[in-house]
Amino acid sequence: MIRSRSALALLAATALAGCNLAPKYVRPEGAVPAVLPQDGIYPPATSDAPDVTSIGWQSFFTDDRLRRSIALGLKNNRDLRIAAANVLQARAHYRVQRADLVPSTTLSGSASYTSNIQGASGALGGGAGASAGGAGSGTGVGASSRDVEFYSINAGFSAFELDLFGRLRNLNRAALEQYFATEEAQRATRISLIAEIATAWLTYAADQDQLRISQEYMISFEKSLELTRAQFRIGIASELEARQAETAYQGARNDIAVLKTRVAQDKNALDLLVGAPVLDALLPQGLGSGTAALPLLPAGLSSDILLRRPDILQAEHQLVAQNANIGAARAALFPRISLTATLGTISAALGGLFAGGGFTYTGAPSISLPLFDGGRLRGNLDAARAGQQVAVSSYEKTVQTAFREVADALAQRGTIDEQLAAQTARVEAANVALRISDARYRSGVESFLTTLDSQRTSYSAQQQLITTRLMRESNMVELYRSLGGGLIS
Secondary structure (H helix, E strand, O other): HHHHHHHHHHHHHHHHOOOOOOOOOOOOOOOOOOOOOOOOOOOOOOOOOHHHHHHOOHHHHHOOOHHHHHEEEEHHHHHHHHHHHHHHHHHHHHHHHHHHHHEEEEEEEEEEEEEEEEHHHHHHHHHHHHHOOOOOOOOOOOOOOOOOEEEEEEEEEEEEOOOOOHHHHHHHHHHHHHHHHHHHHHHHHHHHHHHHHHHHHHHHHHHHHHHHHHHHHHHHHHHHHHHHHHHHHHHOOHHHHHHHHHHHHHHHHHHHHHHHOOOHHHHHHHEEEEEEOHHHHHHOOOOOOOOOOOOOOOOOOOOHHHHHHHHHHHHHHHHHHHHHHHHHHHOOOEEEEEEEEHHHHHHHHHOOOOOOOOEEEEEEEEEEOOOOOOHHHHHHHHHHHHHHHHHHHHHHHHHHHHHHHHHHHHHHHHHHHHHHHHHHHHHHHHHHHHHHHHHHHOOOOOOOOOHHHHHHHHHHHHHHOOOOOHHHHHHHHHHHHHOOOOOOO
């Protein structure tokens, strides 16, 4: 008994002190420059740049309708629900894998009833003798004919692997890292969803402005068309002027039809992202000249901030999991030791199971060493090493993609204010030119074609101004997302 317990303790200590054959994890470096771009068109570095990840989305977005739309999307979006379910599934898989590290203990009880073999043999022997000798007494057969009863209760485990070379520990680590990766994927989905809802909401607002501008200018073009047609009928205007006026009118009419379709599609896209119909009270009437988000975001940051992005953390967890898979594949080449052990009690009477003297135990260690498997284990190791190389490249590509996204957003941010100022001045100049040309036309100094051209220029400038405003708002959202903002409520 004492020797058995000592052996079990020794085996357990050996298992705990077992080696780990997984390669040491080293984070890949050098995939991107150490600092985000800050020269030329990029915004200059700031010494007091706030931490974007600490700015909650409810603070970043200033329009209450937009905030309520985002909150509705975080509650109902199906992609986010799928991501949450994937986390639960990965956690369950990890729990299943972790269970292999401890023995699965079972409790069993049995009862057996066996006829007295000796009594049965005597009965058969007596019958044979009577037949042979012509007579038999048959005494004692009934006295020894009774059932033999056995009762037992056993607790123990079967084929528990002693993880001497870290195979189970590495499989457990791989499952844990995959679970962590799934959690980061959920966080990345959340950030992307917030940005997509905001962008769709702003696009809907901009298209509403575009539609309103087109409707206003269509009325102006229609009046010009009616005027030129009337003048053409009396011979004051040429057919060329009438046809060009009709061209401008029909163009605005076409724009209105296209924009009505686009507004409806914008609403459909927003409903899909939110996961439920967005009420009219939450929809913007237009983009206007204001901002729906905080205008100040940091610049001149170290690229290390990108390593906190959920998609990069997800790729890193997957890389660590592949490292662990290499360790498990290596360990599979070494001997596998398992142990079966039970403790129990046995008695000929049910009431005597827990009385002294009926204690039993068994211990059955076993060892197996692969000799020839057709290269299966070596193939698994090669596959694990190749998977690790894939994970390294995927991690580096994820970091490079993140760097490019931030750099692109910073590049646009560095010039977007100048674009907006230039486009605003262009609209003002086009409106002044339209008023001047209209006055000169009415006074007979200029032809109607000059006025019509001024109308078209003003119309185009107004449309481009709305597009530039949308670019500015979308750029702020993209910079917020690409820097990892949006995790805090």
